[in-house]
Amino acid sequence: MTTATATAHANRQHAIDLALETLSSGEFYDTLARRVALRTVSQDAECRATLSAYLDDEIEPLLGRLGFTCRRIPNPKEGLPPLLIGERIEDVSLPTLLLYGHGDVTDGQESTWSDGIDPWTLTFIDGRVYGRGTADNKGQHSVNLAALxxxxxxxxGTLGYNVKMLFEMSEEIGSPGLEETCRLYRDALSSDLxxxxxxxxxxxxxxxxxLGSRGVLQLKLTLDTGNGGRHSGNWGGVITNPAAVLSNALATLVxxxxxxxxxxxxAPAISEDVARLIRDLPVGGGALDxxxxxxxxxxxxxxGERLYGANTLEILGLSAGRTDKPVxxxxxRAEAVLQLRFVKGTDWQAAETNLRQHLDRLGFEEIALEMLGGYAATRLDPSHPWVGFVxxxxxxxxxxxVHILPNLGGTIPNHCFSDVLGLPTVWLPHSYPACNQHAPNEHLLESIVREGLVMAAGLFWDLGEAQTKMAFKKATV
Known part of the structure; x- marks a missing residue:
């Protein structure tokens, strides 16, 4: 090993050691505890001030200390929380990395956590770090920012490349305004990676x-006869039972x-390059799975193919009459909320037309169909140089x-970055499937936090090396 190589290696390790020092000093978890304590529930209008405070008190001061220039972006969707764009430009001739995070969380469900755990207080039990937002997404973006x-x-004081960051506070309600922000501020967000x-x-x-995620499409099927609730002895057999009709309609779909x-x-057929990555992946098997x-x-x-390479149609909700106190x-009336999780290549935008024609053809013309929204599926080519580099x-x-998934089984707003901004997208998750995100007992694993700091610090270091700067400045999607 040459002297120059040894010095570079030592410096890289020094960066990793500095990131890990935030654990030994307690700084990382002190910061995360402060962030978790902020009740940034985007579904709750009463938390609107706290959502803005997260940007004011946590994100913008940190980015400012790291040399970012920040500006607050009003949400293009009226009445919703703002976004923040930060940029740290060392030289416009250098490549630029775009980072993303969200600071909003789901409802705390305070009364349902085990052992009296308070979702707004960081709690350590057997290597798990409990608190709302620890896994989704406060803990994860805290890892990346500490490593940076x-x-x-x-x-x-330098990086050797430029960094931009887009931060939102509405992801848990579907990221309203994020796609529009990416379109409106395309130049400000222009990056290479x-x-x-x-x-x-x-x-x-x-x-x-x-490298992306399955897309999601949510819709509602409703049948309202207009008869009101009618005595089943006096009218059963001569009036339509909407529950029976809707159940039969659902049985034609799944x-x-x-x-x-x-x-x-x-889903379209799974290509061999994708199947090779997912075919033998383990699914489940953990104590909490x-x-x-x-x-x-x-x-x-x-x-692995069913979870990451196929489409699934889930019935999220199904209702008619009452089951707690039946009469x-x-x-x-009967209604069902359905959710399609789909991979790239699915013609999801034609789903409404195709589903309407399907129902009508089978005699279900009276069932109303309402599309509730969705995200596109995305998947970066696994052979892209950014994938290999990370x-x-x-x-x-x-x-x-390190294992490579062509796409996540769930859905994230990756299309905003891959399709709207045209960027090669790689996600480095710092959580695991049994983290209980969106549920009681949400937690991080201390072991994954440590590994996350190591990987993120190493990656942020490697991007500043001279040969990397030259290669990725020329990279195209």
Whole structure:
């Protein structure tokens, strides 16, 4: 090893050590505790001031200390929380990395957490760090920002590349205004590469990169007969029961084994380059994971292919009459909320037309169809040089394998960055599937936080190396 190589390696390790010092000093968890204590529930209008305070008190001061120039962006959707764009430009000739995070969380569900845990107070139990937002997304963006700060310090105040950050406070309500912001501020957000952290790893012991996400389409089917609730003895048999009609309609879309039955909602064939990455991936098996049904969905696919490479149609809600206090009456109304999770290549924008035609053809003309919104599916080509670079950097930092997912099984607003801004997108998640995000007992694993700081610091360091700057300044999607 040459002297120059040894010095560079030592400096890289110094950056990682500085990031890890935030754990030994308590600084990282003190910061996270302060952030978790802010009740940034985007579904609750009463939390609107706190949502803005998260940007005012936590994000903007930190970015300012790191040399970013920040500006607050009013949400293009009226009455919703603002966004923040920060930029740290060292030289316009250098490549630019765009980071993303969100500071809003879901409802605290305070009374339902185990052992009296307060969702707004950081609590440590057996290697788990409990609190609302620890996994989604306060803990994850806190890891990246702490690592970035460590690298800036290790390099003596410089990075060797430019960094921009887009921060929102509405992700948990579907990121309203994010796509419009990316379109309106395309020049301000112009970058060469994209990196963010959200969602889970494949498993807690499997460091993971993912390159996009399945899309999501949510819709509602409703049948209201206009009869009102009518006595089932006096009228049953001569008036329409909307629950029976709707149940039969649903049975034409998804089987009793969870298989999608209509071609227009099915996934395209899984390509070999994607199948190779997901075919043998483990799914579930952890102590807190649900029981996997090997016969559910597309029976010919492996667990990994069913979760990451196929489409699923889920019935999220189904209602008619009352089951808690049933009465002898034909219900007046039945409705179901459906959700399609779909991979790239699915013609999801034609789903409304195709579903309407399908229902009408089978005699379900009276069922009303309402589209509730959705996100596009995205997937960066696994052969893109940015994927290989991040993977190699992370594997060097951990001295171990990093697993690549073509797309997350869930859905994130990646299309804003890949489709609108035209960026190669890589996500480095610092959580795992059993983290209980959106549920009681949400938590991070201390082990994953540590690995996340190591990987992020190593990556932020590697991006500043001379050969990297030259390569990625020329990179195109």
């Amino acid at each position: 700060e460590a690298v800036i310090e290790a390099r003596g 994209f990196l963010a952290s959200d969602g889970p790893r494949i498993r807690d012991d499997m460091p993971t990169l993912f 089987s009793q084994h969870g298989e999608v039955l209509v071609d227009f909602l099915k 649900p029981t996997i049904n090997p016969a559910w969905g597309e029976a010919s696919l492996t667990d 002898g009456a034909v219900p007046e 993977a190699a950097s992370a594997e060097q930092s951990l001295d171990g394998q």
